[in-house]
Each structure stands twice: as structure tokens, then as C-alpha cells.
Amino acid sequence: MKLNALIILLIFAASCKGVSQEKGEMAKNESQNVKEFAVQKTEAEWKKELTDAQFYVLRKAATENPFTSDLLDNKKEGVYVCAGCDTPLFKSATKFDSGTGWPSFYEEIEGNVAYDVDYKIGYKRTEEHCATCGGHLGHVFEDGPAPTGERHCINGVALKFVPEN
Template sequence: MKLHFILALTVLLTSCNGNSQVKKQATSKENGQEKEFKIQKTKAEWKKELTDAQYYVLREAATENPFTSELLDNKEKGTYVCAACSTPLFKSETKFKSGTGWPSFYQEIEGNVGYDVDYKIGYKRTEEHCATCGGHLGHVFEDGPAPTGLRHCINGVALKFVPEK
């Protein structure tokens, strides 16, 4: 009897499938269809144009180490653009110090940032990507300042800064 109980318990526990075991990750698919971005390039073309760090973050959806971005403490006025395709993504006036170690913004430039669901670390997050080339930027969280309450937590290596003239 004890053996049957242990066997049943083992089957029950091994058949449970929690979120942390689901290996979903954000993809370039919407409704089962591949997303089409205005700028389409092969891996080889992207590798030729981007630094290793940029490629790793923008094309492989990696995360740079916190507090390593040259843009983290930038206080100049201007626009943050996609490092891969120069699409304007964030205005400097929406940047704030979040203390997380990554450049943070409370608002994106509408229409230039796309969103997907990401389960890479075991729970649902909202991934952000460039709406023009599909490059991974970071994630958005609902713990930012007014007026939006959002924190766009962006890999600095995915951005280039264009100073205001």
C-alpha cells in the first residue's frame, strides 16, 4: 500500500507543469505568423554591422550587465535611437534614474517600440523590441514614475544617443 502511494505521488508530482518549467520565450510571431519588420537582414549581415555586444543583445535577446552602459548617467538633451537601425525610440526628457543599472524611461516614442511576451526567466514579462528592425531592447515594468507609471528598462548597448542640436 505504501509503495502504491509513493508511486502515485511521484507520478502526480512529475506530471505537474508550472510556469517555471515552460520554456516559452518571446518570438517574432503574432497569431502564429512571423512578424514582418521594415528592415530584414540575415544573421551574417547583422553580425557585420553590429559590435559583438550589440548583436548579442539586439539579435539574441541577451541582457547586458547592470551599471555598464555609457548611457546610464547621460543627462544631455536628445533622442535615444535603435543602435541597429537608428529608429527614434525614447526622448531624453522621459529618462529617469531607476537605480536598476540600466537606462530607464517612463515613455517610448509611440509606434516605434513593439512588445512581446517573454517567459525566459520562468514568469511572464513584457519584452520590448524596435518596431522597425525587431531588435531586442529590454523589458517594460509597471513600477515607474508618473505620468505613465511605466519603467522601460533598456539595454544601453541597444541604443545610440543623438544629441539635440
């Protein structure tokens, strides 16, 4: 009787699909879905060109600490460009104080920001990245001001500011 129960238990356990198998399948699918961008560099090239903070945010999708960006309180007129490839991403006229601790914009420069779905913290978010180099910028939320109702919550180290001249 105990032997039969043990055999049934072993057969059941062997037939179950484990989480590690799902992760392997997800990794395989992600590697098949690698996006091509106009600016392509090796990890070593990115590390050489970017600061440590820029590398981890832009290339590893990290998030900088809130209220640490030098660009947070910038009120000058100009354009915010990608720190990795200088693609213009946001105009200063669309910047607003969201109170979140990250530079926020209600509108991107059309065609220069791309979007993906991100489940990294357990629920769906819309991730933003540079459409030219693929660098992670931040996330967009639907709780911003008019006219778009969007809040592009962007890591300051992912941006460089170019003053209007």
C-alpha cells in the first residue's frame, strides 16, 4: 500500500511542469525577440562610454533613487536627449513636477520613444526606451496632466539636457 502511494506520488511529481522550466522557456522566447536598434554596441562599448549609473539604468533597466537627479528641478528651455545616443526624447515645455522624485513629462517627441510591457515588479507597467539605441528610460503612467493625461516618469541619468540656443 505504501509502495503504491509512493509510486503514484513520484509519477505525479515527475509529470509536473516546474517553474524553472517556464523560466527557461521565457528566456528562450526573449532571446528570439531581441529587438534591433539603429545604434548597436557591445556591452563593453556601452560600459566604456557611459557612467556606471547610466550603464545600469540604460542597459540593465535599473532605476535611480528618487530625488537624486540633477535634472529634477531644471526649469531651463531646451531638449532632453538620450544619454546613450543623443536622440531627442522630450521637450522642456512638456516637463512638469509630478512630486515623484523623477523628471516627468506629459509628452514624448513622437517616434523617438518606444514602449514595451514590463512585469518586473509583479504587475503590468509600460516601459519606455529610446527608439534609437534601446536604452531603458523609465515608465509611462496614465495619471499625468492635460493635454495627454500621461506621466512619463524618466530616470534623470538616462537623459542629457541640451539648452535652447
